[in-house]
Amino acid sequence: MTAIWDPQQYLKFSGPRLRPALDLLAQIAADDVRTVYDLGCGPGNLTNFFKDRWPEADIIGVDASEEMLTRAREAHDDAHDPRVKWQQADLTKWRPDVPADVLYSNAALQWVDGHETLFPGLVSSLDEGGVFAAQMPRNHKAPSHALMHDVIEASPWADTIRGARGLPPVMEPEEHYDLLRPHVSQLNIWESEFLQVLEGDNAVAEWTKGSALKPYLDALETEDQRQVFFDDYADRLRDIYPKRPDGKTLFPFRRIFIVATR
Numbered sequence: 109m110t111a112i113w114d115p116q117q118y119l120k121f122s123g124p125r126l127r128p129a130l131d132l133l134a135q136i137a138a139d140d141v142r143t144v145y146d147l148g149c150g151p152g153n154l155t156n157f158f159k160d161r162w163p164e165a166d167i168i169g170v171d172a173s174e175e176m177l178t179r180a181r182e183a184h185d186d187a188h189d190p191r192v193k194w195q196q197a198d199l200t201k202w203r204p205d206v207p208a209d210v211l212y213s214n215a216a217l218q219w220v221d222g223h224e225t226l227f228p229g230l231v232s233s234l235d236e237g238g239v240f241a242a243q244m245p246r247n248h249k250a251p252s253h254a255l256m257h258d259v260i261e262a263s264p265w266a267d268t269i270r271g272a273r274g275l276p277p278v279m280e281p282e283e284h285y286d287l288l289r290p291h292v293s294q295l296n297i298w299e300s301e302f303l304q305v306l307e308g309d310n311a312v313a314e315w316t317k318g319s320a321l322k323p324y325l326d327a328l329e330t331e332d333q334r335q336v337f338f339d340d341y342a343d344r345l346r347d348i349y350p351k352r353p354d355g356k357t358l359f360p361f362r363r364i365f366i367v368a369t370r
């Protein structure tokens with residue numbers, strides 16, 4: 109995973125991005141928890157919530173991005189809280205040092221390939237009764253995501269951008285069930301579509317700029333090219349996601365949630 113993450117762009121919408129993370133956390137029943145791993149922890153938005161939920165637990169944020177981990181370290185003075193640690197690692201190959209009580213992941217595993225082997229592998233690294241909890245966007249059929257491909261094809265740099273590794277579609281809920289059921293004692297899977305209320309101009313385009321659009325922007329060589337590409341994308345989205353009379357933009361967004369207990 110070589111993408112350079114931009115914490116500032118990602119955090120522009122930290123409110124709507126936090127809500128599904130907390131919905132996921134609320135469904136983890138485990139109480140006697142000593143080790144929580146936050147997989148793809150990003151800037152550490154969840155760390156304080158984990159501290160409150162499991163005051164005795166060690167909390168280890170794992171992420172591939174140095175930029176995100178730097179931001180996480182700045183936000184959490186872990187020098188004064190030995191329970192909080194950060195690990196730089198690629199989740200495609202990562203496994204916990206000790207059998208984990210909770211493997212939690214919000215809005216990160218959609219970027220990691222090979223769910224067919226990765227997810228059973230993560231579940232098998234849980235302690236008995238441990239919980240694997242993941243939330244991933246499944247919005248690839250929405251115009252915000254489908255239109256990216258039209259913009260790429262219309263772009264003078266289509267050949268360059270096509271080579272970028274975009275966000276692969278996340279599997280259906282039923283496929284996750286069949287994949288995980290043989291490895292777990294309890295399995296809770298659900299989807300929610302959030303009617304996200306966003307502020308600012310080009311709100312939907314600004315949202316994806318910090319996530320699904322980013323690999324395509326990164327594939328371009330100059331800032332000018334990125335601006336032209338982004339403007340075309342933002343123009344096409346404006347009519348589909350118009351500002352409401354109150355100046356806000358509504359962005360319906362589908363997400364899958366998985367809580368699997370070993």
Ligand SMILES: C[S@@+](CC[C@H](N)C(=O)[O-])C[C@H]1O[C@@H](n2cnc3c(N)ncnc32)[C@H](O)[C@@H]1O
Binds near residue numbers: 176198199219319
């Ligand atoms: C959209 S952010 C989510 C951050 C955080 N979980 C949150 O909810 O705010 C996705 C994170 O996944 C990380 N990530 C993506 N692919 C990864 C991989 N293969 N290994 C480790 N981290 C990865 C990125 O660096 C990024 O910080």
